[in-house]
Amino acid sequence: MKAEIIAVGTELLLGQIVNTNAQFISRECAAHGIDIYFQTVVGDNEQRLLESLQLAAKRADVVICTGGLGPTQDDLTKDVLAAWTGSNLHIHEPSMEAISTMFASRGIHMVESNRRQALMLEGSDPLQNDTGLAVGNALTFEGTHFILLPGPPKEMKPMFTNYAIPWLKSRMTDEIPLYSKMLKFAGIGESSLEHELLDLIQSQSDPTIAPYANEGEVTIRLTTRAQSAEEGERKIQATENEIKNRLGQYLYAEVDIPIETAVLQLLGKNQRTLAVAESCTGGLLSDLITAVPGSSQSFLGGIICYSNALKHKLLGVPMEVLEGEGAPGAVSVETAAILADQLLIRTGSDFGISVTGVAGPSPSEGKPVGLVYVGLAQKDATTEVFTLQLSGNREFIKQRAAKSALYQLWKQLKDN
Amino acid sequence: MKAEIIAVGTELLLGQIVNTNAQFISRECAAHGIDIYFQTVVGDNEQRLLESLQLAAKRADVVICTGGLGPTQDDLTKDVLAAWTGSNLHIHEPSMEAISTMFASRGIHMVESNRRQALMLEGSDPLQNDTGLAVGNALTFEGTHFILLPGPPKEMKPMFTNYAIPWLKSRMTDEIPLYSKMLKFAGIGESSLEHELLDLIQSQSDPTIAPYANEGEVTIRLTTRAQSAEEGERKIQATENEIKNRLGQYLYAEVDIPIETAVLQLLGKNQRTLAVAESCTGGLLSDLITAVPGSSQSFLGGIICYSNALKHKLLGVPMEVLEGEGAPGAVSVETAAILADQLLIRTGSDFGISVTGVAGPSPSEGKPVGLVYVGLAQKDATTEVFTLQLSGNREFIKQRAAKSALYQLWKQLKDN
Numbered sequence: 001m002k003a004e005i006i007a008v009g010t011e012l013l014l015g016q017i018v019n020t021n022a023q024f025i026s027r028e029c030a031a032h033g034i035d036i037y038f039q040t041v042v043g044d045n046e047q048r049l050l051e052s053l054q055l056a057a058k059r060a061d062v063v064i065c066t067g068g069l070g071p072t073q074d075d076l077t078k079d080v081l082a083a084w085t086g087s088n089l090h091i092h093e094p095s096m097e098a099i100s101t102m103f104a105s106r107g108i109h110m111v112e113s114n115r116r117q118a119l120m121l122e123g124s125d126p127l128q129n130d131t132g133l134a135v136g137n138a139l140t141f142e143g144t145h146f147i148l149l150p151g152p153p154k155e156m157k158p159m160f161t162n163y164a165i166p167w168l169k170s171r172m173t174d175e176i177p178l179y180s181k182m183l184k185f186a187g188i189g190e191s192s193l194e195h196e197l198l199d200l201i202q203s204q205s206d207p208t209i210a211p212y213a214n215e216g217e218v219t220i221r222l223t224t225r226a227q228s229a230e231e232g233e234r235k236i237q238a239t240e241n242e243i244k245n246r247l248g249q250y251l252y253a254e255v256d257i258p259i260e261t262a263v264l265q266l267l268g269k270n271q272r273t274l275a276v277a278e279s280c281t282g283g284l285l286s287d288l289i290t291a292v293p294g295s296s297q298s299f300l301g302g303i304i305c306y307s308n309a310l311k312h313k314l315l316g317v318p319m320e321v322l323e324g325e326g327a328p329g330a331v332s333v334e335t336a337a338i339l340a341d342q343l344l345i346r347t348g349s350d351f352g353i354s355v356t357g358v359a360g361p362s363p364s365e366g367k368p369v370g371l372v373y374v375g376l377a378q379k380d381a382t383t384e385v386f387t388l389q390l391s392g393n394r395e396f397i398k399q400r401a402a403k404s405a406l407y408q409l410w411k412q413l414k415d416n
Numbered sequence: 417m418k419a420e421i422i423a424v425g426t427e428l429l430l431g432q433i434v435n436t437n438a439q440f441i442s443r444e445c446a447a448h449g450i451d452i453y454f455q456t457v458v459g460d461n462e463q464r465l466l467e468s469l470q471l472a473a474k475r476a477d478v479v480i481c482t483g484g485l486g487p488t489q490d491d492l493t494k495d496v497l498a499a500w501t502g503s504n505l506h507i508h509e510p511s512m513e514a515i516s517t518m519f520a521s522r523g524i525h526m527v528e529s530n531r532r533q534a535l536m537l538e539g540s541d542p543l544q545n546d547t548g549l550a551v552g553n554a555l556t557f558e559g560t561h562f563i564l565l566p567g568p569p570k571e572m573k574p575m576f577t578n579y580a581i582p583w584l585k586s587r588m589t590d591e592i593p594l595y596s597k598m599l600k601f602a603g604i605g606e607s608s609l610e611h612e613l614l615d616l617i618q619s620q621s622d623p624t625i626a627p628y629a630n631e632g633e634v635t636i637r638l639t640t641r642a643q644s645a646e647e648g649e650r651k652i653q654a655t656e657n658e659i660k661n662r663l664g665q666y667l668y669a670e671v672d673i674p675i676e677t678a679v680l681q682l683l684g685k686n687q688r689t690l691a692v693a694e695s696c697t698g699g700l701l702s703d704l705i706t707a708v709p710g711s712s713q714s715f716l717g718g719i720i721c722y723s724n725a726l727k728h729k730l731l732g733v734p735m736e737v738l739e740g741e742g743a744p745g746a747v748s749v750e751t752a753a754i755l756a757d758q759l760l761i762r763t764g765s766d767f768g769i770s771v772t773g774v775a776g777p778s779p780s781e782g783k784p785v786g787l788v789y790v791g792l793a794q795k796d797a798t799t800e801v802f803t804l805q806l807s808g809n810r811e812f813i814k815q816r817a818a819k820s821a822l823y824q825l826w827k828q829l830k831d832n
Contacts, residue, residue, distance in 0.1 A: 012439075018434060036430075038458055073617065111608070131812065283694070283700065286722075291811060301730075304706075304717040306717035347730070362709075
């Protein structure tokens with residue numbers, strides 16, 4: 001099945017946002033055996049959008065559009081497709097009800113234009129929006145399938161994965177389905193991982209081996225074509241085992257979950273609790289953890305000890321450790337260890353993680369940007385401190401530091 | 417001047433990387449008055465690349481290509497363009513020398529294919545590569561300008577800014593440059609904002625009015641053509657004033673910064689400090705604040721009081737407020753107020769923000785998903801609590817709650 005992606009939005013052409021939607025859809029399609037031949041971005045312009053739709057329809061079996069389903073005047077996707085295909089637009093009642101309910105519950109007056117978000121093309125199937133208001137559409141016109149998705153990634157992603165992919169798969173029954181398996185690694189960079197697997201990657205044919213890096217984690221997707229999960233499993237087994245032999249110590253999951261989920265699963269299983277002390281990560285570590293539903297089972301909370309004052313006041317790091325001639329300083333093994341230890345005492349948690357370092361852009365305490373210490377304390381065990389030297393900008397260093405801290409805790413929990 | 421961007425690379429179509437090049441080039445073009453009408457991504461395939469080049473040349477004055485200039489067999493851009501235009505490829509000697517020197521200095525044997533990186537189309541101008549090996553090309557064929565850039569962003573960006581833009585500008589002397597201004601709003605949703613401005617947006621011609629939403633903030637870009645900043649300012653003034661009259665209370669900046677930067681600027685100006693207590697936002701609010709370089713000037717840190725135990729232990733919320741028959745509970749005006757008040761006492765900050773609510777996916781304490789209380793305490797002033805009813809998934813609720821908390825603090829600081 002050949003597909004094209006059309007992202008609609010003048011903000012993309014102005015470079016105000018990056019087209020992450022195209023990447024997400026492309027990756028999902030690759031995983032389901034749908035080949036993407038072109039990605040196009042077009043502005044909120046009737047004539048050019050129509051031109052793009054017609055060209056894509058001529059070349060592909062499926063045209064996947066994102067954007068232009070919102071309530072405003074420049075949200076045109078459904079109107080343009082309706083005009084071209086000669087179909088009417090009607091209100092999808094369940095979506096309209098959800099919209100009205102949302103406005104009523106917030107006590108906000110609903111403006112008329114919001115009704116546009118409930119519109120559907122004649123003969124199309126609704127694609128449910130679990131995280132927003134605009135309903136998606138799936139339809140077939142002159143042999144080409146059209147999938148209309150909202151632009152905001154938070155709405156587009158679940159709609160595509162949960163509703164559009166099944167709709168498409170039910171229309172590609174004559175193809176042998178893809179079977180894939182994800183292996184998730186942390187504590188190792190993408191190029192080191194690729195280096196370890198270079199011979200496998202270069203000689204790959206079946207299964208295919210696709211590694212990609214994502215914010216401090218590396219994913220390998222093994223893919224083959226198979227009529228059943230058992231057959232698929234059998235076809236990838238030898239390759240999978242070889243990869244595990246070489247990189248097993250970094251493998252934290254065999255499903256697509258972030259490392260924080262793997263950590264929370266182990267904490268839950270062992271009925272252990274966690275608290276964190278964040279200096280240079282500044283809340284990101286807690287944010288990653290609390291992004292996982294149910295994290296409150298194991299995660300007590302923590303302290304953002306961003307200033308030295310709070311490292312001292314809230315976590316009892318002596319001022320003579322933090323400041324002054326010859327003091328170790330806030331970014332030091334000593335501070336990381338005290339922060340982690342004190343977490344256990346002050347929060348009553350079973351594990352304490354601390355992160356202190358220089359996120360940049362400027363050095364601090366004469367220490368270089370990217371130097372980070374991770375402290376790991378555990379009831380009735382010796383506290384460990386890990387030293388990291390990370391590169392990249394401030395955002396990247398925060399992200400890598402948080403993921404590395406989670407990796408250290410995961411290793412500890414796994415071996416417990 | 418009308419332009420299109422073609423990014424070449426199968427890795428983009430597989431979703432292995434995101435097309436940040438298109439965003440960068442689009443933004444630079446917008447700043448220089450070059451209008452981007454389409455962005456296309458095509459794989460390393462001769463026929464489809466040729467098709468894309470020909471279509472773009474028909475529609476635009478300038479076709480900007482990235483990718484496909486490397487040494488390998490699937491780097492095809494120059495070959496495809498040479499075949500189409502009937503021009504020969506020749507070695508650019510200065511680039512060839514740089515390539516040989518690099519290999520010699522690293523003591524690596526240069527393989528023949530590396531010569532491909534020094535190729536130039538007949539009649540083209542070289543675009544120097546200060547950060548890599550492949551030379552860029554700029555040429556005009558049948559009235560259309562073609563800019564060929566390498567794919568890696570660290571090579572493409574300096575080449576585009578320093579060499580391609582000047583080359584293009586020398587060919588657009590008769591056009592009047594663009595002048596634009598950004599207005600940033602918080603505390604109001606995109607559709608409400610557009611509703612307030614509907615008559616202006618519908619009747620817009622000069623300046624153009626482009627609103628777009630981004631994670632709890634709304635941006636409006638006003639754009640006109642002008643020979644000088646003064647002229648540009650004068651041409652947008654009436655529209656800008658009218659927008660400010662209607663929505664001034666939500667306008668937190670006239671440059672493209674997030675609300676957390678605006679808050680930090682006001683805190684810095686008034687030499688005030690901030691601490692936060694986060695329950696349902698779970699670290700996100702601190703993460704947003706500490707993403708801003710220099711935030712340590714005003715941001716002391718905070719407490720992630722995710723569990724009731726930590727609300728009690730670290731911020732002194734009485735257990736009888738948090739739990740038990742008839743207690744207000746963790747998600748309540750009472751808890752939000754105590755958390756904010758206690759921050760001032762325990763951290764010594766001038767301002768304290770607390771956020772407590774139900775991020776979902778399930779209700780908590782019998783309270784609905786999306787109900788959030790924001791407490792705002794200030795030295796020598798009465799503590800205020802704001803009630804929010806947010807919709808969306810867990811991630812969205814956390815994001816909106818954090819941005820709303822920042823908006824309340826911004827309002828307070830602005831009026832101080």
